[in-house]
Amino acid sequence: MAQRTTEIIVGLFMIAGCAALLFLALQVSGLSPKSAESTYTIYANFNDTGGLTPRGRVSMAGVTVGTIESISLNKETFQARVEMSIHSDVDNIPSDSSAVIRTSGLLGEQYIDISIGAEMDSLKEGDTFYSTQSAMNLERLISNFASGR
């Protein structure tokens, strides 16, 4: 086969490979070019985080507005301290909003839902949620129910 034809076919082959990688990046893994969005950090203290994990989502009214960065134990209060980064364009979360841990579906992963308060001030970088609601523990719920308390 002529050298030129080989060159063209191999070139097409490499282009097909790059296109396939691009497809995996954009369509399959949902990588969007503006993933390096600017965020700000807020905190919440929970008595029980249940199965919450870092990289989980933070949502408001069902819309994802941020991600969970880290979960650590506060050694003085024995509470879990959750650090979450919220997209900067959502900068008007009322300061008396509460953070609630919910489960998506019956067996789905857990996420933080922000239920909106009424205050005019909004949460800023480094602030902590005033009120939180811990993860619903199915076992505790059932044992409370069974023992009639």
Place this chain on the structure above:
Amino acid sequence: MIERIAAFGRLGLDIVSSFGRSGRFLAGVLGGVPRPATGFPLLLKQLYAVGVLSLAIIVVSGLFIGMVLGLQGYTILSDYGSEAAIGQMIALTLVRELGPVVTALLFAGRAGSALTAEIGLMKATEQLSSMEMMGVDPLRRVIAPRLWAGFIAMPVLAVIFSVVGIWGGMLVGVDWLGVFEGSFWGNMQSSVDFVDDVLNGVIKSIVFGFVCAWIAVYQGYDCVPTSAGISSATTKTVVYSSLAVLGLDFVLTAVMFGDF
């Protein structure tokens, strides 16, 4: 009795010396400074033989494996009422595991055996030694382009395999079994991570490509220059490549996805 022990010892020495020879061989191939002017056309020709001609088997098997994953996944997931998770199941299986591994196995069978037979015949007909007589280094002229071609073609083939497989899974899942297309892609996108899943899969396929090409060219170069020798070298290429790929896959998976 002593004879048996001696035979066992000889076997061990043979294995170790063969590892040593293959290492020196690899160093000889990669150590030479590549000359772009003469090396590039040779590489291109091998990329055509190793990569482009393997495309058909890769695409067809990728399509069918994706379709089977779609069918099997749908049957299992519909028991739990979560057919929509079929997208992430297909994508994660293909991108992390089946893409690199099955491509490498097919590659060893399709391209690796051909490389071994070709180089083995060159050796048997003394083309390699006559090259040396003419002052052409066969490692650089014959072996290096084939090794590099395998190394480059393998990740490209694996990525194409994954994409075709996902498309096949979509054909079965969405078009045939009626999973909602939005949740098919949406679930997939929310669970597949580009760096953790896609790039780790690509790294796997690069490693497999390197190992398969190395085994293939070494077996060809090291074979006994008879027709029986060539045939046993070709068999060894396929067997050793498959074993190496499956073993390395476990190690790489443990390193990439294991929690330790």
